[in-house]
Each structure stands twice: as C-alpha cells, then as structure tokens.
Amino acid sequence: MDIREKALSYAQENKEKFLDDLKEVLRIPSVSTDSARKDDMLKTAEWLVVKLEALGMENIKIYPTAKHPVVYADWLHAENAPTVLVYGHYDVQPEDPLDLWETPPFEPTQRGDSLHARGASDMKGQVVATLCAVESIVKNDDFPANIKFMIEGEEEIGSPNLVGFMESHAALLSADFCLNPDAGMLGKELPSITYALRGLAYFEIHITGPSHDLHSGLFGGVVRNPANTLMKLVAGMKDDDGKITLPGFYDKVRDVDAEERAELAKLPVDEAFLLAQTGSSALWGEKGYTPVEQVGARPTLDVNGMLSGFTGEGAKTVLPAKAMAKISMRLVPDQTPEAVYEQLVQYMKENAPEGIKWDIKVEHGGNPSISERDGVGVKAMSDAMSTVWGTAPLFKREGGSIPVVGDMQKILGIESVLTGFGLPDDRIHSPNEKQDLPTWYRGIDALIHFFYNLG
Numbered sequence: 001m002d003i004r005e006k007a008l009s010y011a012q013e014n015k016e017k018f019l020d021d022l023k024e025v026l027r028i029p030s031v032s033t034d035s036a037r038k039d040d041m042l043k044t045a046e047w048l049v050v051k052l053e054a055l056g057m058e059n060i061k062i063y064p065t066a067k068h069p070v071v072y073a074d075w076l077h078a079e080n081a082p083t084v085l086v087y088g089h090y091d092v093q094p095e096d097p098l099d100l101w102e103t104p105p106f107e108p109t110q111r112g113d114s115l116h117a118r119g120a121s122d123m124k125g126q127v128v129a130t131l132c133a134v135e136s137i138v139k140n141d142d143f144p145a146n147i148k149f150m151i152e153g154e155e156e157i158g159s160p161n162l163v164g165f166m167e168s169h170a171a172l173l174s175a176d177f178c179l180n181p182d183a184g185m186l187g188k189e190l191p192s193i194t195y196a197l198r199g200l201a202y203f204e205i206h207i208t209g210p211s212h213d214l215h216s217g218l219f220g221g222v223v224r225n226p227a228n229t230l231m232k233l234v235a236g237m238k239d240d241d242g243k244i245t246l247p248g249f250y251d252k253v254r255d256v257d258a259e260e261r262a263e264l265a266k267l268p269v270d271e272a273f274l275l276a277q278t279g280s281s282a283l284w285g286e287k288g289y290t291p292v293e294q295v296g297a298r299p300t301l302d303v304n305g306m307l308s309g310f311t312g313e314g315a316k317t318v319l320p321a322k323a324m325a326k327i328s329m330r331l332v333p334d335q336t337p338e339a340v341y342e343q344l345v346q347y348m349k350e351n352a353p354e355g356i357k358w359d360i361k362v363e364h365g366g367n368p369s370i371s372e373r374d375g376v377g378v379k380a381m382s383d384a385m386s387t388v389w390g391t392a393p394l395f396k397r398e399g400g401s402i403p404v405v406g407d408m409q410k411i412l413g414i415e416s417v418l419t420g421f422g423l424p425d426d427r428i429h430s431p432n433e434k435q436d437l438p439t440w441y442r443g444i445d446a447l448i449h450f451f452y453n454l455g
Contacts, residue, residue: 004452006140011132011444018132018444019115019437021051023108024181024421025090025124026117032068032091033255040160041068041153044090048127057132057149063169065161068153072172076146081455082376083146085175085414087404088127088182092119093429100431112248113437120435121422126181127151128133129421133447144455148175150431152404155182158202158364159403167409177377177414179450180405181443182424183398186268188439191385191393191446193378196296199331199368200401201340202304204361205230207323212285213309214319224355226309226323233351234325237301242286242294243330244301247350254333256297262290268398276384279425296397300330326363330399366403369416376454377417384449385419388442393419422444 001009011018030044031037045062045201052060057073068091076083095105095118108117119125137143150173152162166173183194209226210219237245244250256264269292271283283440285294304327309320329340344360352358372378373395385393398418405416421443427433 002450003141007136007448007452009447010139011136011441011448014132014136015441016018016253017442018128021132022115022120022125022128022435023117025128026108026119027106029106030091030119030153031093031094032154038068041091045069045071045151045153048090049222051131052149054120055095055131056118056138057147063165063177065154065165067157067161070153070162070165071151072149072169074146074148075143075147077142078144079292081145082176083148083174084377084451084454085148085173085178085412086130087152087178087180087408087416088130088149088151089123089153090127090254091149091153091396092122092124092157093156097431102432105280105431105433110437114434115437116432116434118433120433121184121426122428122433123155123182123420123422125435125440126420127444129443130179130181130447132444135218136444136448137451144452147451148173148339155402155404158200158366159407160364162404163407163411166407170412173412175412175414177375177406177418178408178412179377179381180402180416180418181420181447182402183418183420184424184426185420185439186394186396186424188423188436189389189391190268191389191391192419193373193381193385193393194398195373195395196333196370196397197368197405197418198296198299198399199306199335199337199366199403199406200396201329201331201337201365202363203327203341203344204363205233205325205327206359206361207233208321208357209355210319210321213321216317216319220319223258223319223352227320227354229353229356230306230308230323230325233348234303234327237327237347242284244299244302246340246345246347249299249340249343250337252334252336256293260297261290261293263395264297264397265290267292267394269295269396295399297332299332299335301328302328304328330401331368333368333370336367340365366401367406367410368401369406369409371405371409371415371418375417377415380453381417381446381450381454384446388446
C-alpha cells in the first residue's frame, strides 16, 4: 500500500472521529455579528489552534484584530514543492428565525445522510474537511507540499479587518496559490470548481420627512409620506426588463463572450433546477440572458429589508416620519463598490423629490473576481475530483461573494482554487442548514488526492 492509499484508508477508518470533530466545533455559537458571542468567537479560534497543533503545524498563532482574531499556522518543509495557503472562516451567520429550526441550531443533529446545524456547510464543515484531509496524510507521512493556514472570524460580516491583516502580513502569507473551500458543488454527483465570483455593495437608504409621526387622517395628503417615497425610489431602480437604472451602472460591466456563454450553457442550472431550489412559481430576471448567466455573470440590485411606520398587530393610522431600506448589489468584473456608491448617490440626487431628506449609509462591500482555470492548483484539484467522483468537475461562476479572493489577487498576487462540498439545497444562511455527509466524506478524499497531486 503506497502512502496515498494509507492516507485514504486512515480517512475511511476515522469517519466517526472526523464527524465528532465537526460536531464539536458546530456546538460553539461563533456568530460574528453578535457582540454577545465574542467569547465564543475566541473559543472557536482556540479550538482551531488545538487541532492545528495536533497536526504538527508550526508557527501557530492567534492574531488579534479590531474585532475577531485570525488564526495562522504553517508547515514549510517540503522541498521543491509548491506552497498552498488554505483560507477559511470560523464565524457563522445568526440562527434567526429560531422558531423555524426543526432541531436546535447549535446542537448538530443527523437526519438521514445530513448533519443539521448552523455552520455545518458554511463553512465549518469545509474547514474541518480540510483539517481531516491533512490529518489523514500527516498520521502516515510527511506532508507532500508546503502549507499555510489563514482562518478568519469575520467573513459573515464582510471581513472588515482582513485586508489590513493581509497587507501587514503579506510576507507571512506568501504562497503559490490559495485553496479556498468556501464554494460548493452543483449536485452530489457534480463536483465543481468556481472560477468567478460576484462582488457585493451593501447600503442602507434612509428617508426622513416630517419631524415626527403624524396622524394620517389629519395630515395625509398634505406632506410626502417617507414610506411611499422610498418605495417609489426603490421601484425605479429597475425597469420592467430587469435592467438597473442607476446612472452609469453598466459602464464597467464585463460582458460574457460567446465562448463562455457556450460553456455556461452546459451547466445543469436550467429553469427547472432554479425553480426547485427556490420554491418560486416562476423565474424573473434581466432580459437577454439565460438563468445561469443571470445568477452568476450579471449584476443585480435587491432589497434585503425595509422598515417604516407601524408594523405591529392590528392597525395604527400613522404617517411615518422616516423609512429605511437595505439595498445590496451583486457586482461583476470590472465593477467596484465605490463606483456603485457614487451611482446610487447620483440616482438619489436625480430622483428624490422635495419635501424629504435622504442619506445613504455604506454597510460593507467586496470586489468581484475572476480566476485562471489552468493553474497548478486548479489542475491538482480537477484531477483529484475526477479520481473520487469518476467525472471531470464542472467549472462555474458563483453568484455569491467571497471578497477575499479578489483581495488576495490584489494584495498577495495569488489566484485561488475555489471549491467545496456543500450543495445548493444546504440552506446556508437559513434555518435548518445542513451538510450532506456522503459528499463531505468524498470531499475529504478529494482533498487528500489534491495535496498529493501537488507533491
């Protein structure tokens, strides 16, 4: 039995141990946006340190930031082998709404082939899968490549301190490429590698009118209602064809060429697939583009939440003094959050009527990215997935945002291999998040092959 087969056998024999490790870290409610969970964030970082020490990693350190710490470790003794920087995040989304969970969000529960818990898929499951693959190798042999870990605790809040950390630790983080398992697969039998990510620009729009809430009978019809005004402004940001109307919004949008459109058309992301995943009765999107293009290769503008006036039980005839909407745009190359902010400001200047005041609050953002598909890391992962699944992986654009990929391109000068073993129906960010365990175990095997392919 060669060393690769020994590692794969170790993984097979230790499935229950690996699952127990995942359950252990899933029980820690590391919700980065909740200040009450600050101690849990540190506890999770310390859990990672213990695991990395057990793997024989070196230079392990918890680096504090202005909010939540970054965990670093490395092992750099593989001569004539590339250096891979493994990225991950240990923070998770809030569990709300709690009443929609079938089982407690921080008590991992197995139902059939699925493990249900907040973070099971996004992305503690992917971080632990990587650690399990490394363990399977180092328990039988020296690691075949040089490896560094950078695991942050702020991804779910926009990674506000990660850029500064990378800029001040660029030499420490230098590598040939990054392995980022924060992207998923299109199906259980459809291993996938992501080569493009949309960016994000997130804002709050605040509208104020009268100095205080008014009686809608006494004053309705004589002053502008901030809620009505905000709804009209937001509705005007898209036309009936799904085109976004902000001035200059498409000026920098890199369109999809014919060759890429042909490749995207091969992906099993058709109308039936999206209807099944969304539970919607019909699709709607920008005219002139297919659903797979709309969901990954075109920019968007969506309302994520609105708040105004009386929202309690029953009726209250109030004319609200203020209204707020949370707006996010998914961006494609070569858009930037800064440029989109200026476009939003210009739209408000041109369309906001007299009788109200408005303000835009910038929440967070990240740049889009597009990566090469023929690098050494991509080839190693492609071959690994082909070995485990018996079919070549699909190359896809991801509709979501992982700003660190673009930041690494700019700051560290490295591309990322974007993969992962979550599935489209894992309900990440929603109640009853899950990880399909057979896919997770296959993912561990694929990562073992990946690391050996590098050596």
